[in-house]
Amino acid sequence: MILVTGATGNVGAELVGALAEAGRPVRALSRTGRTDGLPSGAAGVEAVAGDLTGQRPCGTRWTA
Structure with missing residues (x-):
């Protein structure tokens, strides 16, 4: 799994x-988790919301 930050830019x-x-x-990280700007119909792409400027940028979703 590859994490791409700024995935909708x-x-x-x-x-x-x-x-x-x-x-x-691919895990596509954007501030809102919206899929606007991502390739439509791309298999294997998971859009998630997260902000890397916060103390807990992605909640509990990112565990080892």
Whole structure:
């Protein structure tokens, strides 16, 4: 699983698309968790909400 931060931005969206095309599983992190800007229909892409500026940026979802 590859985490892409800023996944809905210009560079992030291109990176998510390229990784998905290559068959790599991707977790796409954006502040809202919206899928706007992500490649439509990309298999293996999971959109999640998170803000890396907070004390608990992604809640309990990110566990080892």
